[in-house]
Amino acid sequence: GENVEQHPSTLSVQEGDSAVIKCTYSDSASNYFPWYKQELGKGPQLIIDIRSNVGEKKDQRIAVTLNKTAKHFSLHITETQPEDSAVYFCAAQKEGGKLIFGQGTELSVKP
Amino acid sequence: KAGVTQTPRYLIKTRGQQVTLSCSPISGHRSVSWYQQTPGQGLQFLFEYFSETQRNKGNFPGRFSGRQFSNSRSEMNVSTLELGDSALYLCASSLGPGASQPQYFGPGTRLTVL
Numbered sequence: 479g480e481n482v483e484q485h486p487s488t489l490s491v492q493e494g495d496s497a498v499i500k501c502t503y504s505d506s507a508s509n510y511f512p513w514y515k516q517e518l519g520k521g522p523q524l525i526i527d528i529r530s531n532v533g534e535k536k537d538q539r540i541a542v543t544l545n546k547t548a549k550h551f552s553l554h555i556t557e558t559q560p561e562d563s564a565v566y567f568c569a570a571q572k573e574g575g576k577l578i579f580g581q582g583t584e585l586s587v588k589p
Numbered sequence: 590k591a592g593v594t595q596t597p598r599y600l601i602k603t604r605g606q607q608v609t610l611s612c613s614p615i616s617g618h619r620s621v622s623w624y625q626q627t628p629g630q631g632l633q634f635l636f637e638y639f640s641e642t643q644r645n646k647g648n649f650p651g652r653f654s655g656r657q658f659s660n661s662r663s664e665m666n667v668s669t670l671e672l673g674d675s676a677l678y679l680c681a682s683s684l685g686p687g688a689s690q691p692q693y694f695g696p697g698t699r700l701t702v703l
Contacts, residue, residue, distance in 0.1 A: 508688075509688050509689070510688035510689045512691060512692070514694070519696075520696055520697075521593075521679050521694035521695050521696045521697050522632075522679070522694045523694070524691055524692070524693060524694075527691060529689055567631075567632065571688040572688055573687055573688045574645075574686075574687060574688075575645070575688065576622070576634040576637065576645050576647065577622070577634060577692060578634075579631055579632040579633075580631075581631050582631060582632075
């Protein structure tokens with residue numbers, strides 16, 4: 479069935495370093511891939527998304543890449559800051575389908 | 590523009606009781622989806638509503654139900670509560686159904702079943 483695998487489950491980096499989170503999806507019909515950031519006590523916040531007709535998208539320090547052939551997509555955060563510490567979720571969706579989420583990555587940015 | 594609002598924010602119930610959670614979408618958004626979030630199972634899709642019609646349903650028992658009103662506000666109901674229903678229930682709204690329509694989440698309702 480539909481599945482999204484996310485790695486790593488935890489990630490610790492020093493402030494200023496880059497962080498990369500990777501996801502793999504199983505349904506080749508998926509065509510929409512959002513990323514969410516969830517801080518403690520809050521709902522997930524959409525931070526960036528990419529559609530299957532685009533290979534890469536960037537928004538300031540955040541970028542997402544998509545490899546449709548390999549069914550992989552990744553989140554890249556550059557120049558990390560302590561306020562980037564949160565749980566990050568990837569998700570995949572096909573037309574007419576539901577959002578399928580990865581298990582989440584707990585990112586810790588140490589000052 | 591105000592975000593997605595959910596009420597109540599916290600709820601404590603006992604086994605066997607029923608509960609109703611409410612969600613008000615972002616103004617102009619007509620699609621509402623519900624998710625259950627637990628440490629063990631992560632974020633799991635419950636159902637999606639658009640124009641007062643359920644479009645998609647996740648793999649949850651019939652004790653979980655929902656509805657959407659003409660103003661796009663939505664409610665979900667859980668009957669005969671079980672301990673395992675303790676979770677954060679999240680509502681998300683989007684302009685319409687389908688992929689490529691970004692979903693924006695509310696803060697959630699934390700349900701504890703004793």
